[in-house]
Amino acid sequence: KNIADKIAAGEVIDRPVSIIKELLENSLDADASNITVEIKNGGKSYIRVTDNGCGIDGQQAELAFMRHATSKISSAEDLDAIHTLGFRGEALASICAVSRVELITKTADSKTGRKIVIEGSQVLENTAIGCPDGTTVTVRDLFYNVPARQKFLSSDNSETRRVVDMVSRISLAYGNVKINLINGERTVFATRGNGNIFNNIINIYGNNVGKDLLPVDGEGRGFILKGFVSAPSASAPSRNKQIFCVNGRIVTSKVMENGLEAAYKEKLFHGRFPVAFLFLSMPAEKLDVNVHPTKKEIRFDDDFEVEDFIKSNVRSVLMKKDA
Ligand code: ADP
Ligand code: MG
Secondary structure, rough: OHHHHHHHHOOOOOOHHHHHHHHHHHHHHHOOEEEEEEEEEOOOEEEEEEEEEOOOOOOOOOOHHOOOOOOOOOOOOHHHHHHOOOOOOOOOHHHHHHHEEEEEEEEEOOOOEEEEOOOOOEEEEEEEEEOOEEEEEEOOOOOOOOHHHHOOOOOOHHHHHHHHHHHHHHHHHOOOOOEEEEOOOOEEEOOOOOHHHHHHHHHHOHHHHHHOOOEEEEEEEEEEEEEEEEEEHEOOOOOOOOEEEEOEEEEEEEHHHHHHHHHHOOOOOOOOOOEEEEEEEHHHHEHHHHHHHOOOOEEEOOOOHHHHHHHHHHHHHHHHHOO
């Protein structure tokens, strides 16, 4: 596959949560240690992501909105070695085509920052401005110019739920970054950014989820598994609290899910699922992260090896609990 094909396979901006994911990933790529995400009306009328990351140079700021303008790759080989989250260079371009965007940004080296206002891809303002180091992107009135797509958005509550779910997962995966989520006037959660997985689970998902968790801490053949799983008695009616990270990246993985659930065999009633926050570290050459450009899906060279590693480590935690 050539670079253009991989890039073209990128996801489209279809709802607020996809915008917020792109903005949040840009902030993480910019090495921010503190990020605030604010939404109103499920993100339909207002999204703001503020970070204290590297910022964009004033000269380059307008360019960041051009399609395939990315500072992150220059060759197809880079795609395989890529460690940043965004790499298609199309998120900001896609977002500003369908909303009113304001970007305020400043690098540590420059005396002044830059403010850019773009509506429906038209640059309305590009001026110097005083501001702190870092970047703030505000997105208003999603699909104001595409009423047909506005109709496909769900209720405020349902869009909010999607946003909270996604920001929660990312906040858990990036436990060293302070992430603050605000819905309207209310703080949904704020993490401390101290890298403590358990603290983060409590801060994000609440004490109720935290109280019945058992620590997982296993190692072998280049694999390390850390995190928490629920006692069988604290299982959940759905899988929405099963979160898997591989080498620092959130993934959906049937293989990991199977390994987890196999460990609970006979311990769970039908229709109940374990809660799990699992962080797997493994040799990078044993997996392919480019199955999908957003890298949510990954492929392991040896599915059985991964499934069995998860199963045996989780099983030994459950057996210790029974003993
Ligand atoms: P990509 O992330 O795929 O490169 P984007 O459209 O998301 O493409 O962003 C375009 C460029 O804008 C990035 O490559 C980066 O240089 C810059 N950029 C975007 N958001 C930020 C941010 N929060 N902090 C610093 N730079 C940013
Ligand atoms: Mg990006």
